[in-house]
Amino acid sequence: MNSLALDLHPPARRRRTLSWFPFAALSPSLLVLSVFFALPMGMMIGMSFTQTETFSPTLEHYQRFFTDGLSLAGFCRTALMSLLVAVSVTVLGYPVAYFLARSTTRWRAVVFALALAPELAGVVLRTYGWLIILEDRGFINDLLLQLGVISSPLPLSKNLFAVVVGLTHVVLPFGILSLMTSIQGIDPNLERAAQMLGASRLAVIRTIVLPLSVPGIVSSMLIAFTMAASAYATPALLGGAGFKVLATMIYEQVLFYIDWPFASVMAMALLLMMLAISFVGVRYESRRRSRASVSSGGER
Amino acid sequence: MGAKRLLASLCLAISGIGSGTAGAETLIINSYGGPYEDIIRERIIEPFEKRFGIDVVYDAVGSAQQDYAKIKATQGRPGFDLVVMTASQSLQGCKDGLLEQLTPSSIPNLNALQGELSAVAGGCGAVHEVQYLSLLYRTDKLASQPTSWSALLDPELNKRVILPTFQNIMAVYLLEMMSVTNGGDLIDNIDPGFDAMAKISAQSVGFEQSSAILESYLREGSVWAMPFWNGRAQLMVDEGLPVDYISPKEGTIPLVATLNIPVGAANKDAARKFIDFFLDKSSQEAWVAGYRVGSARSDISVPEELKDRQLTVGPDGDRLHLPDLLRLQEKLPVWAERWERDVVPNAR
Numbered sequence: 001m002n003s004l005a006l007d008l009h010p011p012a013r014r015r016r017t018l019s020w021f022p023f024a025a026l027s028p029s030l031l032v033l034s035v036f037f038a039l040p041m042g043m044m045i046g047m048s049f050t051q052t053e054t055f056s057p058t059l060e061h062y063q064r065f066f067t068d069g070l071s072l073a074g075f076c077r078t079a080l081m082s083l084l085v086a087v088s089v090t091v092l093g094y095p096v097a098y099f100l101a102r103s104t105t106r107w108r109a110v111v112f113a114l115a116l117a118p119e120l121a122g123v124v125l126r127t128y129g130w131l132i133i134l135e136d137r138g139f140i141n142d143l144l145l146q147l148g149v150i151s152s153p154l155p156l157s158k159n160l161f162a163v164v165v166g167l168t169h170v171v172l173p174f175g176i177l178s179l180m181t182s183i184q185g186i187d188p189n190l191e192r193a194a195q196m197l198g199a200s201r202l203a204v205i206r207t208i209v210l211p212l213s214v215p216g217i218v219s220s221m222l223i224a225f226t227m228a229a230s231a232y233a234t235p236a237l238l239g240g241a242g243f244k245v246l247a248t249m250i251y252e253q254v255l256f257y258i259d260w261p262f263a264s265v266m267a268m269a270l271l272l273m274m275l276a277i278s279f280v281g282v283r284y285e286s287r288r289r290s291r292a293s294v295s296s297g298g299e300r
Numbered sequence: 301m302g303a304k305r306l307l308a309s310l311c312l313a314i315s316g317i318g319s320g321t322a323g324a325e326t327l328i329i330n331s332y333g334g335p336y337e338d339i340i341r342e343r344i345i346e347p348f349e350k351r352f353g354i355d356v357v358y359d360a361v362g363s364a365q366q367d368y369a370k371i372k373a374t375q376g377r378p379g380f381d382l383v384v385m386t387a388s389q390s391l392q393g394c395k396d397g398l399l400e401q402l403t404p405s406s407i408p409n410l411n412a413l414q415g416e417l418s419a420v421a422g423g424c425g426a427v428h429e430v431q432y433l434s435l436l437y438r439t440d441k442l443a444s445q446p447t448s449w450s451a452l453l454d455p456e457l458n459k460r461v462i463l464p465t466f467q468n469i470m471a472v473y474l475l476e477m478m479s480v481t482n483g484g485d486l487i488d489n490i491d492p493g494f495d496a497m498a499k500i501s502a503q504s505v506g507f508e509q510s511s512a513i514l515e516s517y518l519r520e521g522s523v524w525a526m527p528f529w530n531g532r533a534q535l536m537v538d539e540g541l542p543v544d545y546i547s548p549k550e551g552t553i554p555l556v557a558t559l560n561i562p563v564g565a566a567n568k569d570a571a572r573k574f575i576d577f578f579l580d581k582s583s584q585e586a587w588v589a590g591y592r593v594g595s596a597r598s599d600i601s602v603p604e605e606l607k608d609r610q611l612t613v614g615p616d617g618d619r620l621h622l623p624d625l626l627r628l629q630e631k632l633p634v635w636a637e638r639w640e641r642d643v644v645p646n647a648r
Contacts, residue, residue, distance in 0.1 A: 070637055241465045241509075256365050258369055
């Protein structure tokens with residue numbers, strides 16, 4: 001009995017120690033999140049269901065969102081823009097991430113610094129840089145006009161193209177870091193073994209590296225999509241008056257029309273879009289993992 | 301106790317309260333940047349500080365509408381004591397109970413303002429300047445001087461016009477004037493205005509929100525005509541640029557600028573002193589001469605070169621259209637949607 005009591009005592013004490021420690025460790029961040037995230041979020045949700053003059057419950061703002069034609073168009077534009085940015089960031093970032101994950105040359109440090117360098121300048125500064133390059137009177141159009149290649153400026157700014165270019169530049173470092181971490185987790189011996197067995201470099205990438213780096217690809221797509229969907233400065237500066245996305249529309253409703261309930265509806269739509277995309281990504285990744293574990297279990 | 305005192309001192313130091321000269325009052329003014337800031341500092345703020353011994357902190361962040369959104373979000377405690385806005389925000393703020401009522405008992409110079417212009421701004425706004433929407437154009441590019449708002453539809457100006465975005469009140473006033481020019485009115489029959497704006501949009505190079513960016517197109521000559529406030533247009537003329545501006549024959553709409561005090565302002569007395577000082581005859585003369593705008597005072601001396609350029613409610617009553625700004629404010633969300641649907645897509 002004594003020995004049993006002695007055996008049980010230390011784990012019981014450990015349990016007690018563990019029971020308050022996680023709460024103590026989490027409480028500062030929980031407090032910050034509750035006050036500055038959950039509370040405003042709750043207020044925003046409440047506001048979206050409130051009538052502006054009488055403060056009575058209503059669905060009129062949601063009805064307007066779905067029927068005015070402009071809000072839904074802004075929603076679709078935001079989704080398309082974010083998807084294009086997510087794809088371009090992942091496609092452009094993958095080779096750089098692979099190089100950074102596998103290279104052992106001194107160029108690795110240079111490429112790493114170049115990949116992250118855009119983050120040293122602010123978003124607005126970088127966006128203005130693109131404006132100078134892409135606008136009608138900008139560098140590219142000026143050059144092409146002077147060379148006689150074109151007779152009137154190409155529409156490179158104030159449209160979807162310009163915003164996708166600008167946002168890709170802004171988000172690319174995050175995509176590269178996410179992909180690089182994932183590729184670094186793949187055992188390089190797998191690639192060597194495949195090459196020793198006669199697989200070409202391209203076949204190794206296609207059949208080994210790409211499938212094993214899917215978690216990084218999903219993560220890069222999710223990061224790029226959510227960052228692009230919530231971006232304000234780049235769409236506002238490079239998109240112009242004709243290219244409205246949810247972030248710029250929310251800004252207008254808050255500051256110019258002072259219609260906060262309607263702005264709340266738009267913010268809700270943006271939030272739901274990002275949650276849905278995150279859900280799809282996480283679900284896809286967990287299914288893929290469970291499929292992989294089942295098939296590897298079957299082989300065993 | 302010692303710890304509490306230390307904490308209180310730290311809080312005061314961080315929030316900036318108590319900074320500045322010991323014993324001196326501080327007045328925080330929120331207004332505009334650019335040439336406005338330079339001129340108001342030199343002609344109004346510095347003489348005010350000298351006369352009253354009050355330190356002025358100048359905050360140039362935000363447009364009038366953004367400042368009003370801040371006042372509304374903070375329920376009248378935006379962190380500044382005095383703000384420069386327009387009659388639209390003055391009326392709305394008074395209606396929402398977010399701006400202080402201004403009376404001649406504490407601001408005697410309010411009695412010197414023209415009644416019609418004061419009425420436009422309501423009881424919470426002190427009208428310290430009046431501009432109007434003018435048609436600004438390049439004298440070296442146009443064959444002849446325009447006389448009408450319809451000149452913006454002239455084929456000569458194809459891809460040579462730039463327009464403000466709808467969030468800039470200039471666009472709303474231009475829409476209203478195009479409506480009046482084409483048989484409509486300022487608010488209830490606005491369809492002719494939208495039809496005309498759709499056509500102007502088709503021959504424009506696009507839209508910009510900031511006045512400074514709009515101005516840059518005309519400066520470099522890629523654009524030959526645009527709507528602009530007459531005060532800023534006059535500053536460009538004074539610079540010697542090949543530009544001029546007109547008040548078109550169909551008339552125009554004034555931009556009535558106001559000084560306002562949020563209800564929760566910390567230094568209301570200093571703010572009232574500043575308003576009274578700004579509305580004083582000598583200050584108004586200095587302001588009109590410096591910023592090239594009109595005044596709500598009819599008893600001031602105006603520089604010779606500006607006399608024929610300014611419009612006042614008395615003699616030019618038929619050329620100045622005064623929309624009901626509260627009704628206009630109600631219409632804006634609907635008009636904004638229509639603008640995005642019918643006008644913006646026609647550009648390019």
